[in-house]
Amino acid sequence: MNGAKVELRGLRRNFSGTTALDGLDLTIEPGELIALLGPSGCGKTTALRCVAGFEQPDEGAVLIDGADITRVPANRRDAGMVFQSYSLFPNLSIRDNVAFGLRVRKVAAAKRHARAQELLELIGLPQIGERYPHQLSGGQQQRVALARALALEPRVLLLDEPLSALDAKVRVTLREEIRRLQLSLGITTIFVTHDQEEALSMADRVAVLRAGRLEQVADPATLYDRPTTAFVAEFVGTMNRIPGKLSGRTVTVLGQDLPVEGDVPATSDVEVLVRPETVIVTPDPSSEAMILVSSFRGSTSRLRVQLGDLEMLADVPGHDTVRLAPGTRVRVELVERPVLVSASSDVAAAVPVSEHDVV
Amino acid sequence: MAALTPAGPMAPVTPPAIAAGPGGRAGRPRRIRVWRGVVLLVAAVYFLVPLIASFTFTVKDASKGFTLDAYGQILSAEGFGKSLLLSLGLGVATIVVVLLLTLPAMLAVRLSVPKLKPVLEILCTLPLVVPPITFVAGITTILQWGPDHLADTPFFQTIIAAQNPDFPVVLVLAYVILALPFVYRALDAGLGALDARTLVEAARNLGASWPHLLFRVIVPNLRSALASASFLTLALVLGEFTIASLLHYQTFPVWIYTISGSQAQVSVAVSVFSLLITWLLLLVLSSAGARQRSGS
Amino acid sequence: MTVQSPVHTAPAAAGGGSRPKKSKSWLATVPLLAFVVLVFGVPLVIILGGTFTREGTLSAANVTDSLQGAYLTALLGSVKLSALVAVVGALLGTFLAQAVVTSRFRLLREAVLTASGVLSNFGGIPLAFAWIATLGNSGVVTSALGLDSAGWSLYNFWGLTLVYLYFSIPLMVVVVVPALDGLRPQWREAAQNNGANTWQYWRHVGIPVLTPTLLGGVVLLFGGAFAAYATAAAMVGGTVPLVTLQIANALSGNVLIGHENVALALSLDMIVVAGLVMAVYLPLQRRSARWLR
Numbered sequence: 001m002n003g004a005k006v007e008l009r010g011l012r013r014n015f016s017g018t019t020a021l022d023g024l025d026l027t028i029e030p031g032e033l034i035a036l037l038g039p040s041g042c043g044k045t046t047a048l049r050c051v052a053g054f055e056q057p058d059e060g061a062v063l064i065d066g067a068d069i070t071r072v073p074a075n076r077r078d079a080g081m082v083f084q085s086y087s088l089f090p091n092l093s094i095r096d097n098v099a100f101g102l103r104v105r106k107v108a109a110a111k112r113h114a115r116a117q118e119l120l121e122l123i124g125l126p127q128i129g130e131r132y133p134h135q136l137s138g139g140q141q142q143r144v145a146l147a148r149a150l151a152l153e154p155r156v157l158l159l160d161e162p163l164s165a166l167d168a169k170v171r172v173t174l175r176e177e178i179r180r181l182q183l184s185l186g187i188t189t190i191f192v193t194h195d196q197e198e199a200l201s202m203a204d205r206v207a208v209l210r211a212g213r214l215e216q217v218a219d220p221a222t223l224y225d226r227p228t229t230a231f232v233a234e235f236v237g238t239m240n241r242i243p244g245k246l247s248g249r250t251v252t253v254l255g256q257d258l259p260v261e262g263d264v265p266a267t268s269d270v271e272v273l274v275r276p277e278t279v280i281v282t283p284d285p286s287s288e289a290m291i292l293v294s295s296f297r298g299s300t301s302r303l304r305v306q307l308g309d310l311e312m313l314a315d316v317p318g319h320d321t322v323r324l325a326p327g328t329r330v331r332v333e334l335v336e337r338p339v340l341v342s343a344s345s346d347v348a349a350a351v352p353v354s355e356h357d358v359v
Numbered sequence: 360m361a362a363l364t365p366a367g368p369m370a371p372v373t374p375p376a377i378a379a380g381p382g383g384r385a386g387r388p389r390r391i392r393v394w395r396g397v398v399l400l401v402a403a404v405y406f407l408v409p410l411i412a413s414f415t416f417t418v419k420d421a422s423k424g425f426t427l428d429a430y431g432q433i434l435s436a437e438g439f440g441k442s443l444l445l446s447l448g449l450g451v452a453t454i455v456v457v458l459l460l461t462l463p464a465m466l467a468v469r470l471s472v473p474k475l476k477p478v479l480e481i482l483c484t485l486p487l488v489v490p491p492i493t494f495v496a497g498i499t500t501i502l503q504w505g506p507d508h509l510a511d512t513p514f515f516q517t518i519i520a521a522q523n524p525d526f527p528v529v530l531v532l533a534y535v536i537l538a539l540p541f542v543y544r545a546l547d548a549g550l551g552a553l554d555a556r557t558l559v560e561a562a563r564n565l566g567a568s569w570p571h572l573l574f575r576v577i578v579p580n581l582r583s584a585l586a587s588a589s590f591l592t593l594a595l596v597l598g599e600f601t602i603a604s605l606l607h608y609q610t611f612p613v614w615i616y617t618i619s620g621s622q623a624q625v626s627v628a629v630s631v632f633s634l635l636i637t638w639l640l641l642l643v644l645s646s647a648g649a650r651q652r653s654g655s
Numbered sequence: 656m657t658v659q660s661p662v663h664t665a666p667a668a669a670g671g672g673s674r675p676k677k678s679k680s681w682l683a684t685v686p687l688l689a690f691v692v693l694v695f696g697v698p699l700v701i702i703l704g705g706t707f708t709r710e711g712t713l714s715a716a717n718v719t720d721s722l723q724g725a726y727l728t729a730l731l732g733s734v735k736l737s738a739l740v741a742v743v744g745a746l747l748g749t750f751l752a753q754a755v756v757t758s759r760f761r762l763l764r765e766a767v768l769t770a771s772g773v774l775s776n777f778g779g780i781p782l783a784f785a786w787i788a789t790l791g792n793s794g795v796v797t798s799a800l801g802l803d804s805a806g807w808s809l810y811n812f813w814g815l816t817l818v819y820l821y822f823s824i825p826l827m828v829v830v831v832v833p834a835l836d837g838l839r840p841q842w843r844e845a846a847q848n849n850g851a852n853t854w855q856y857w858r859h860v861g862i863p864v865l866t867p868t869l870l871g872g873v874v875l876l877f878g879g880a881f882a883a884y885a886t887a888a889a890m891v892g893g894t895v896p897l898v899t900l901q902i903a904n905a906l907s908g909n910v911l912i913g914h915e916n917v918a919l920a921l922s923l924d925m926i927v928v929a930g931l932v933m934a935v936y937l938p939l940q941r942r943s944a945r946w947l948r
C-alpha cells in the first residue's frame with residue numbers, strides 16, 4: 001500500500017457565526033506525515049473531519065490523488081481515522097473491533113480474523129484479541145484504534161490528537177511507534193496536535209494554522225529556525241521580545257545592528273524576536289546585566305537575565321553553569337543572524353512570550 | 360433510531376476506492392429531520408389528545424356550552440375530603456415507615472456489612488415480581504382466616520385494629536412492601552453518589568452516635584435521594600387502587616371510581632386534577648434536586 | 656451543607672483507630688428483614704398453602720381449575736396483552752426517545768423528559784377515565800369523529816392495548832434515554848470511517864450496545880401491564896378476559912362454594928409467569944451484557 005496525495009483547496013466552514021475554516025489551502029505529498037499545529041479552536045479538527053467526510057465544507061474542495069471527493073460520503077472514503085479517545089466499539093472484542101471494516105465488507109470470518117491478528121502483531125499486542133475495550137489501558141486502546149484504522153489499508157491516515165489522553169511516557173513511545181509504522185507503510189498521514197514538541201519530533205512537515213487559515217507550512221527545522229511570521233515564531237518554541245530601532249532592513253538592538261527578515265512593520269519602534277539559544281552570555285563584572293535565576297537541564301542551562309527593566313531568557317551549555325551562577329554580572333550579546341521583528345506591543349517589559357521549550 | 364428505517368440506498372459496499380460521485384450525501388439530513396418530525400407529531404397527537412379531550416369532557420355542558428362546574432363540584436362532592444385525607448395520611452405514614460426501615464439497613468450494609476447487600480437487594484426487588492393483586496389475595500385470606508383461628512390470642516385484637524376503616528394500618532403495611540423497590544433504588548443511587556469523604560468519616564464514627572450520624576451527616580447529603588424516594592412513594596399511594604378496593608377501603612382512587620357512576624364529569628375532572636398534582640410534585644422534586652446539586 | 660459537623664474535623668491520619676471492635680451495625684438491617692419476611696413472606700406462604708388445599712385437605716384441584724376454561728383464557732389473555740404492550744411500547748418508546756435525543760432543541764428534550772416522568776406514573780383509575788372521556792362510547796373524540804356509528808369500541812383488547820401504551824411508552828422513554836445518551840458520536844463516526852452505512856452501524860454497534868437496556872425495558876413494561884388491574888377494572892369490567900380481573904372476581908366471592916382458593920391458585924399462576932419471564936430475561940440480559948464485564 002502506498003500513500004495518496006491529499007489537497008485541501010480553499011476550505012471554508014462556518015458554524016452558526018464562528019468561522020472554523022477560512023479558506024484553508026494545503027497540499028500533502030504522498031507518503032508524507034504532516035502535523036497540523038495551532039492554538040485551540042483554530043480549525044484543526046474541522047479540517048481533518050472534512051478529509052474524513054464527517055464535515056462538509058461550505059466552500060472549497062478536498063482532492064485525493066487529484067479526484068474531488070468533497071461530496072463522497074464518509075463511509076466510502078479511503079481514509080482511516082484515529083479519534084482522540086473512547087472510539088472502540090465497547091460491545092465488540094478487540095479482534096472484532098479491528099476486523100470491523102472487513103466484516104462490513106463481508107469478508108469471510110477466517111480471513112478477517114487472520115488479518116486482525118496480523119494487525120495486532122503489527123502494533124505489538126498479539127495476545128489481546130479476545131478482550132473487550134474496557135479491559136485495556138488508554139495506550140493500548142489507542143494502538144487498537146490505530147490497527148482498526150489501518151485494517152482496510154487506506155491510503156490516508158487521519159489522527160486527531162490520538163495521544164492527548166495519555167500520560168507523558170506512553171505518549172513518547174507511542175508517537176515513535178506511529179512514526180515507525182507510518183514510514184514502513186508509506187501511508188500519507190495527517191496528524192492533529194496542539195503539542196508542538198510532538199509535531200516537531202514526528203512530522204516531515206508541520207502546518208501551523210491560525211483562525212482557520214494556513215500560517216506557514218515547512219519542515220520542523222525551517223519552521224523553528226526561519227519562521228516567516230511573528231505568530232509562528234512565538235507559537236513554536238520560546239522567544240524573547242527585545243525592543244529595538246528599525247531603519248530600512250536593519251534593526252539596532254542591544255547595541256548591535258542585525259539584518260531583518262520577513263515582514264517589516266511601518267513604525268521604527270519594534271520588538272525583535274530572539275530565541276534563547278541565540279543569546280550569548282559572558283561574565284563581565286563591569287556590565288549592568290545580572291543573572292537572576294539559572295535552571296540546569298542537563299546539556300544546557302536556562303538563565304533568566306535582568307537587563308535594566310528587561311528580563312530575558314538565555315540558553316547556555318550545561319558546563320558553563322558554574323561560571324554563570326545567579327548574581328553574576330554578565331554581558332549580553334546576540335548571535336549575528338537575520339531576525340524577525342514585530343511592532344511594539346503595549347507591554348513594557350519584554351517578558352518572554354512562551355514558556356514552551358523544545359528540548 | 361434512524362437506522363431501523365433503512366436510511367439511504369443500501370449502497371453496494373465497494374472496495375476502498377474513492378469514486379468521486381457527487382450527491383451521495385446531499386439529501387440525508389433532511390430525510391432524518393422528516394423522520395423525526397413525523398415521530399414527534401404522532402407522539403404529540405397520541406399523548407395530548409386524551410388530555411385535551413378529558414378537559415373538554417369536563418367543561419362541556421348541554422345547555423350552557425362551557426362551564427367549570429365540574430371542578431367546583433369536586434370540593435363539595437360527598438366523600439372527597441375524607442378520602443383524600445385518608446390517602447394523604449396513608450402516604451405520609453408509608454413514607455415514614457419505609458424510610459425508617461430502609462435507611463438504617465442500607466447505611467449499615469454500605470458502611471460495615473457489605474456481605475448482606477445481595478440479600479437486601481433481592482428482598483427489596485422481589486415485590487416487583489409479585490403483582491399487587493396476588494399480594495392482596497394472600498392478605499385477604501389471612502384477614503379472613505385470622506379471626507377464626509386466633510380469637511383467643513392477642514393477635515386477634517391486632518388484626519382487628521389493623522383494619523380500622525378510619526386508618527387501615529394494613530394498607531400502610533402493604534404499601535410499604537409495594538414501595539420498597541422504588542425506595543431501595545432511589546436511596547441506593549443516592550448513597551452511591553455520596554461523596555467518599557462523608558462515607559469514610561461516617562464509617563469511622565460508626566457506633567459513636569447513630570442519631571447524630573444519621574441526621575447531621577447522612578440525611579443532609581441524601582436530600583435529593585430522600586425526596587425522590589418520598590415522591591415515588593406518595594405517587595404510588597395516591598394512585599393505588601387494587602389493594603384498597605379489594606379490601607374495601609375508601610381511599611382517594613376508590614372514591615373516584617365510586618362516584619363515576621353518578622357523576623361522570625366530576626370523576627374525569629378529578630382524574631385531570633390528579634395528573635396535574637403528579638406533575639407539580641415532579642417539578643418540585645426536580646427543582647429540589649437541582650437546588651441541592653447547585654448548593655453543595 | 657450548613658451543618659458544621661464535628662466529624663469533618665476528625666484527623667484524617669487516624670486511620671479508623673476508634674472503630675468498634677465487633678460491629679453490631681448489622682442489627683440495623685433486622686427490622687427491614689423481619690418486616691419483609693412477615694408482611695411479604697407470610698402472604699406468599701398463605702398463597703402457596705391455600706393453592707394446594709381444598710376444603711381442608713391437600714389437593715391440586717385449585718391449580719387444575721385455574722388452568723382450564725375461563726381461567727386459562729384469562730391467564731393467556733393477560734400474557735398476550737402484556738407481551739404486545741411490552742414489545743410495541745418498547746419499540747415506540749425507543750423511537751420517540753431517539754427522536755428527542757437527536758433533536759437540537761434543548762427545550763423539546765426537557766419537555767418530553769418531564770412529560771414522560773409524569774405520564775409513566777399516570778395509571779390506574781384516572782388513566783381509564785381520561786380515555787373513557789376521550790374515546791369511550793360518549794367520549795369527546797368518539798362523538799366528534801362519529802366513531803360510534805362506525806362500530807368503534809374502546810372496551811376491548813385493542814382498546815386496552817391503546818390505553819396501556821399511554822403509560823408504557825413514557826416509561827420506556829425514561830428507561831432508554833440515558834442509554835441513548837451513552838452512545839458516543841465517535842462510535843458512529845468510527846463505523847462510517849470503516850465503511851459502514853447507517854444500518855450497519857446500528858446492526859453491529861448501536862443495537863448491541865442498547866440491548867441490555869432494551870431488554871430491561873421490555874420486562875419492565877411487561878410487568879407493568881401484566882399486574883395492571885385498576886385501569887382494566889374501570890374500563891372493561893369483565894368483557895376482556897384478564898387474570899387480574901378473574902382474581903378480583905374470585906376474591907369478591909364470585910366462585911363456586913368451596914372453590915374460594917382458586918383465587919390463590921390464579922395468584923400463584925401469575926407469580927409463576929412473572930418468574931418465568933425473569934428466568935428468560937436474566938440469562939438473556941447476562942449474555943447481551945457480556946462485554947460489560
Ligand SMILES: Nc1ncnc2c1ncn2[C@@H]1O[C@H](COP(=O)(O)OP(=O)(O)OP(=O)(O)O)[C@@H](O)[C@H]1O
Nearest residue numbers: 015018019020039040041042043044045046047194
Ligand atoms: N459542531 C460544531 N458546532 C459549532 N461550532 C463548532 C463545531 N465544531 C467546531 N466548532 C467551532 O469551530 C472552531 C474550530 O473548531 P475545531 O474543533 O476545528 O478546533 P481545533 O483546532 O480542533 O481546536 P482544539 O485544539 O481545541 O481541538 C471552534 O471555534 C469551534 O468552537
Ligand SMILES: [Mg+2]
Nearest residue numbers: 044045046160
Ligand atoms: Mg480538535
